[in-house]
Amino acid sequence: MPLHKIIHINETTTAYFWHITEDVTSLFRAVSLKDTSLFRLEGMKSEEHQKGFLAVRMLLQHLGYTDYDLTYDEAGKPHLEVKVQNAKVNSTSNTQHISISHSHEFSCICISDELMGIDLEILKEKTLKIAPRFMDVRHLQTLSKEEQLQKATVVWGVKESIFKIKNEKGISFPKHIYENDFNLNERECSAELRFNNLIEKFKIKFYNVEDYIFVCAIPN
Template sequence: MAIAYRQQIDDDTEFALWKIEETADELYKQLKLDDTEKAYTKKLSKSKRYLHWLGTRVLLRKMLGTEEYIDAKVDSHGKPYLVSLPYHISLSHSFDYAAVMISKTRHVGIDIEQVKEKVERIAHKFMLPNELAFIEDKHKIQQLYVCWCAKEAVYKCYGQKEISFADNISLQPFTFQHHDVLQARLHKGHVNIDYEVGYLQYQDYMIGYVKG
């Protein structure tokens, strides 16, 4: 499967989606891995998580346009980074899709989620009362997923652990559209950062994406 969707954010920043229709072996053959990564993939073998891991790495290779080995690591906070290429990256996946965001100049964050009714049951865990108040009945499930994906994207962009979605990431009221932006703020201690978060409903998935 080729790239299913690709969006240029600015001259240095873009994200893309990959629909995972290949087998694990087909994806694996498109990668160049070191011994540590090969050992790691063996632990994941035959799981959906394995397909997701492979899918994000194949998509990353396509977006960077290289056939060479890509040295991708994660830092102590779990944030992925490239050792020898001048890009900030963020990775996500959900069911049949992998998502990757890259930028030469800015920290980035992306999240993709399949839209399901269950989000309503857990909304109170990641939303503040004033945020729940602006959710519209007409698009309740989609709007809640926008909020989740936006907060997850901000969390990934900031790249530090111990951030509470409810306590440390707040969203300004917005009206749901299928492709739009909203305003968010990360606040913890002396840290106050404003973000403009993009979101997109793609088929039955929601994507949130942001650059720092």
């Protein structure tokens, strides 16, 4: 399956989605992997994780990058090495930030001139059941069951996205990341990370992609 969807979050931040309909063998044959990536792939026991990993590389290739341009630091945070200006990516900078997420049948990457983090989550009842563990459930009052599920999934995505940006040990979703209440129709909100005696603010945008919620967090 080719590129499924593109979302332009702002002038220099774009998300790309791959709908995974291929099997592992087809994806593997379509990409070129460096040795460290082959080692990571071989260590994945789940076929779903293997396909998500390979679909990310398909997205990179679609945009003119390769697996060799993608590196990870010691904390596991991805970095994109830009050697030349890439005409397929709307950018005004030679420094590019990348964030990655995959869930079930979709993989997503977001590329930006700004620091940002993303999360892609399928809508599932379990998220609503565990909502009291990670969010202020008062924000779900007066909503229909469907709206509650969507909002809880957005909030989970907000916290995942911010965590990906900071990537620091000790950050707790319920204790340190706070979402301001929002209306689902507005498709944006704000959040704060209160950690290590600092308060950091984030702009949030969220979107429906098929039966999934996609969230992007950008530091204010």
